[in-house]
Every structure is written in C-alpha cells, then in structure tokens.
Amino acid sequence: MAEQAAKKKMNLIQLTFIVAVNMMGSGIIMLPANMAQVGAISLLSWIITAVGSMAIAYGFAQAGLFNQRGGGLAAYAEDAYGKSGYFVTFFLYFVSLLIANVAIAISAVGYLSAFIPWVSSSPIATFVGVVALLWLTTIANFGGPSITGKIGSFTVWGVIIPVGALSIIGWFWFNKETFAAAWNPHGLGLVEGMVSTISLTLWAFLGMESAAQNSDAVENPKRDVPLACMFGTLGAAVIYILSTTVIQGIVPNMDLAQSTGPFGLVFAQMFNPFIGKLVMALAVIACIGSLLGWQFTMGTTAKTASDDAMFPGVFSKLNGMGAPVQGMIILCGIQTLFAFSTISPTLAEQFSALVNLSVVTNVLPYILALSALAVMMQKAEVPERKYRLNLFISTIGMLYSGYAVYSAGMEAVFGGMISMVAAFFIWAFISPRFVSFAQAGGETE
Template identity: 75%
Template sequence: MPEQPKRMTLVQLTLIVAVNMMGSGIIMLPTNMAKVGAISLLSWIVTAVGSMAIAYGFAQAGLFNQRPGGMSAYAEDAYGKPGYFLVFLLYFLSLAIGNVAIGISAVGYLAGFFPVLSSTPIATCIGLIALLWLTTVANFGGPSVTGRIGAITVWGVIIPVAGISIIGWFWFSSETFAQAWNPNGLSLAEGMGSSIALTLWAFLGMESAAQNSAAVENPKRNVPLACLFGTLGAAVIYILSTTVIQGIVPNADLAQSTGPFALAYAQMFNPFIGNIVMALAILACLGSLLGWQFTIAQTGKSAADERMFPAFFSRVNSMGAPVTGMIVLGVVQSLLALMTISPTLSEQFSALVNLAVVTNVIPYIIALSALIMMMKTANIAGTKYRANVAVALVAMLYSTYALYASGHEAVMGGMLVTALTFIIWGFIAPRFATRQREAVEPTTVP
C-alpha cells in the first residue's frame, strides 16, 4: 500500500497563516500612525478582534465550499454569477491598488539610500512606477522562481518586526511614549477609529488561510483554529512592534520618517544596523511585490478562462507567464500611482491603503454573508449554526465600520469602482444567461 502523504499539523498551519499575513504591510504603518499619535494603537485592538472574526468566518466557508475561486466562489452560493463577478473584480482591483502601496513602502525605504526619491512628489512617482515595471518585467520568466523569492524575502520584514517586538523594550522610554500618546487631543472613540483602515491593511490576506485545508490533519478542527491562532499571533507582533517603536523614536521624528523600522534600529544600535534593516525591508517589499504582480495576473487569467475577463488575459508565453495581462496591469498600476500622487510618501501610502481596504471589505461582507446559505444547504443547525452566524455577524459589522473609518474619499472611490463593476457585468451577463425562458404574456394597456 502506498504511503499516505504527511499532512500539516495545527502548529505548522498556524505558522503559515501568520507568515502569509506578515508581508510588507506593516513597515510603513508606524509613520502613518504617528501622525495621529500613540492613541492610534487602540485601533489594533478593534482590528485584531474584527480580523479574527473574518478569518474564522472564511475558514468555516472554506470547509463548506472548496470550489476554486475563494471568496468569489463563496459569494456565488448566495448571489449566483453576479455575486461571483462583483467579488472577483473588486478583490482583483484591491490587489492592484495594494501593489502600488507596497511599491510606495519600497520607495520609502529606498529613499534612505537615495534621498532624491523623496525630494519631490514627481521623483517619488517616477521611482514608484519604475519599481512597478521592474517587478512586472521580472515575472515574464514564469512562476518557477517567483514563489521561491517571495518565500525567502518575506523574512526581511518578519525578522526586524518580530525582533523589535522582543528586544526593543530594552530601549523603550515611557516618557517618549507618553509624549506621543495624544498630540492632537482626540477623544478615546476618535483615537480608536483613527487608524482602522491602516491596521486592517496589515491583516489583508487572511482570507486565503483556508486554502490549505486539503493538506491539513483534521481540517474541520485545525483550519478554524489555525486561522484564529495565526491571526492572533500576527496581531500580537503588530501591536508590540508598533507600541515599542513609539517609545523609542520621538513622535515628531517618526511621523516624518520614510523608513520607521530602520530609524528605530539606528537609534537602538547604530546607523549601520539601521541600514541593514532598511536593505532587508527593501528586499521584502520587492519580493512581496514580485509575488503579488504574478498572483494578480494569474487571477486575471483564471477569470478570463471562465469568460469573465477579456480573453487577452489568458494568453501566456512559452514559460507560462500571462505577459499581456501583466503589461495591462502595469499600465493600470502606473495610472493609480499618478492619480494618488501626494506631497509626501506617507500621504500617498495612506490614500492607497484606504482605497485598498474599501475594495477589500466589500467582498468580505458579500462572501461572509453567503455563509448562512452554505450552512442551510449543508443542513447545519444548533450550536454550530448559531456560533458561526454570531462570528460572521461580528466580522461583517467590523467590515462595515472599516468602510466608514476609511474616509469619504476612499468610500467614494470604492463606490465608483463598484458602479463600474455593475456596468461591466451588464455586458458579460448574457454569456451566463440560461437559454430557457419562461413565456410572458404581453401586458395590455387599456
């Protein structure tokens, strides 16, 4: 009898979930949160609870629906093909926006070595567009190397961030932290809601946690637990790292920094160590951007194969790379970089993050609301049903609050994108219409 392949344990899956979330999303956050003050750290508490609810909801949905498509497939269970398309396109666009935000993070840390990149908004934009195209062209060689690079470079963020969470407390000053607490005189509620979109940005990607369910021991028990523990583990590191950095670097300096973690390590040790951390962060951003550029092009290809996207996204070169789709996405991301150009790196990063969160949480709400239909179809009742509904409701209410906290401009942008999505669907819908139509008697107007 052939030996059964070894499956992942709960601990192994939990580590994968945490590492998948802890990409480059965290490395610019201390600068943006410092503009509000250390009171913005309260946003982590709200986001940690909401993110764990979202992660658990998707873990449950992944057990009931294991079709390809993830959130889009979940939405289809309750809303049919229109729901599938709406969730797919909004999520697809959020990845494109997120890629530009990751590029901004890389430019911020590169500016430590090449100050000209942050000298003017035009110089920043040119540097950003150059990075976007560099990582796009690098993917023309196909998927063979991209995944390996990303698996290594992600540690360029995890090591410094996790490291400062542990050893940074030896340099922590309660006086520095107290001075940074509430420089703008916000109320407790304002402070708690001030950085919801920014903190949620660091958790985006948790929706993919259930994708490994087929390779896990006892998936019905371990997948939901790994989602919760992995999200909680990432939350602890996020909270500790952003808290300790507020007690190491004076708030005014942190708010102006283009490389906050490098600045903290430079103050803890010396500028040379700070430069090493800066280089690690750049590598992490480039690796993350490289992987996401391929992922989004591959997502477009999958949709084109399902006749939900232009056919040219399906074209691949001899090495399996959807080059045409990558080029189109490179143009789209370059336009996003131009549209969001701002006086400072942190302002552009914040604008992109807010828009990415809006276009992410709308699919979250739609997909999570389909969990009720999934459970009804699977005849789930009793305590399990009530517990899942309660958690999904917390997740959806938090997602709705995150929409509100993202600000008027981001919500307006998200609504415009949603409107365009429905316009596009109007042209695609006939491809999926059933040929059987009920005869309708003509209405006679007296």
C-alpha cells in the same frame, strides 16, 4: 500510500505559520509612521481590528469548509448571490490587489530613499520610483512561475525578522516619557483616537483567509483550518501590537511621523546607523519580493478569470515560459494610473490614501462572502447551536467590516463605489455568457 500522502499534508502549526506570514508580508512596514501622525493613542485601533479580524478569519474558515470550490471569496458569495455575486466579489477583490501593489511599491520607495534620497525628494520623484518598481517587478515575472515563488518565500523574512526582533528586544530601549509625549499630541477624544487608524490597521491583516484557501492541503481541515485562522491572526496581532507600541517609546513621535523608513529608523537609534541601513535594505528586499509575487499572482488570477470568460481573452495568452505577459503589461499600466492619481505631497499621505482605497475594495468582498455563510450552513444542515455560533461571529466580522469602510473616509468610499459601478457595468455586458436560454425564461411549451 495513504499514510505517505497524509505525511505530506500540513499540520496545524505549519498552517498557522503560513497564515501569519501571509498577513505580515509588507503590510506592517510603513504603519508606524502613519500611526504616529495621529499619536500613540491610535494604537487602540489594534484592539478593535484584532477582534474584528479574528471574527472575519473565523467566518472565512467556516465558509471554506462548507464550500471548497475554487475561487475563494467569490465562490462563497456565489452560494448566496449566484454568478453575479461571484463576479462582483472577484472584481472588487482584484481591484484591491491592484491598489495594494502600488502601496507596497510606495513602502519599498520609502525604505529605498535611505540609499537613493532622490526618490523621496518630491512627489514626482516618488511617482517615478514607484512606477519603476512596478514595471521592474512585472518584467521580472516574464520568466515564469518557477523563480517567483522561491524569491517570495525567501524575501518575506526581510520584514518578519526585524519586526519580530523589535517586538522582543525593543523593550530594553523603551522610554516611558517618550511614549507619554507621543500618546495624544492632537488632543483627540478616546473614541476618536481609537477609530482613527482602523483602515490602516486592517490593511496589515489582509490575507487572513489563507487557511481556508489551503484547506485541501491540510491533515484535518475541519479542526485545523478554523484554529489556524484564529491562531495565525492572533499571532500576527500580537507582533503588530508589540512592534508598533515599542517603536512609539523609542523614537520621538515627530521623527517617527516624518520617517519614510520607520523600522530602519528605530534600529538605527537602538544600535547604530549601519544596523539601521541593514534593516532598510532588508525591508526593500522584502517589499520587492512581495511585489514580485503579487504581480505574478494578479497575472495568473486574471488568466483564470479570462479562461472563465470573465476577462478579455488577452489575459489568457502565455509566453513560452508560462507567464501571461500581455495581461501583466495591461495590469501594470493600470497600476501606473493608480500611482499617478494618488500623488501626494508626502510619501506617507500617498500610502495612506492607497491603503484606505484598498481596504474599502477589499472589505466589500469580505462582507459579500461572510453574508453567504448562512446559506452555506443551511444547505449543509448544520446543527442549530453551530449555526447560531457561526452566524454570531460572522455578524461581528461584517459589522467591523462595515465600520472599516466608514472609517476609510469619503474619498476612499467614493473610489470603492466607482469600482462597484464598474463591476456591474462590466457584468451587464458579460452576463449573457452565464445565463442559459431556459434560465432567462426563454423556454416555450
């Protein structure tokens, strides 16, 4: 029986693949167009992001080994900051997912415009298209989890196949002159160009904590979880760098910057408009599948928080199919407000604004979780050499995360601060549920 159970668990290669797939999803789908607005010099951001992301991934992998309680990043933060740290980390991470879903919907609308041009004809039309997709994927989840998971595991290939293929075969169409003309159209300095799109490139790596979240389903977690985090992140980094570099040498920079479907555009130029439309259709399917899965994940996450008395009881209510319908409706309403508040003249600008805000609200939980690693290691009494190595790498991850917050811009940082204020405001009212009379100093002699 023990041998059969071991065989059912994931090995290193399988876990690495899951990490890479979870990161790729739809995160890369609009990036070439946004990076082209700066120029090919923005590709240097990948160097910083790849190193920083690998440091973060390693820190999460180690934290996942020392703390295997449910809750992921929030559970890590709890080790150093108590229940308040758990809630603030969870709340900010949850807000980042709400915002990220709107960005995914915008990516889908961008590619959908190849078939329905009206949806990108004006900011209002884009808003209508985004909201329609948000509500469509929310309602589609009312049938419960049985179908949602199967759809997501299939549709993600709509992104992976064209992006992976471009990374390999695109070099046959690569033109040095096209790339040189796209390098630095705005005359930016080297450092300015290198840090110009850090928040955008980090967006593509969100989800790197997947290996630690699946540590209980791995054959040899102490060895495989850290390696899978590193290899998965490195593998995704290679594909990201190759695909966004080669596309700059095929499509003229101005055309790429104005595109609402960059990968469809490059395949149309490499082959023919039909292939371009096919890639567009795959991207739409992938984005809708990703959005479907994340909508359900947020609904179930909110239910878990409600069960733990951190969210209102309405989020715990399930329908006959096991779906938290009322909670999903509330969350989709909040996403609609996010979509309305970020309406921009162009689809790319709206996408960029949402990505920056999502990165800020996502990276703050990263910092909280990584900063708790020292406490975890002290409790576990790890050897001094291992302690110093882990602390050094996690510090790199925290420094990079801090700079990512800075580079996201004032508006995104302001939004992140408002989210943080909201978290502490809510905690002020629910904290008595988690503090006993004795802990509050109410014991009497």
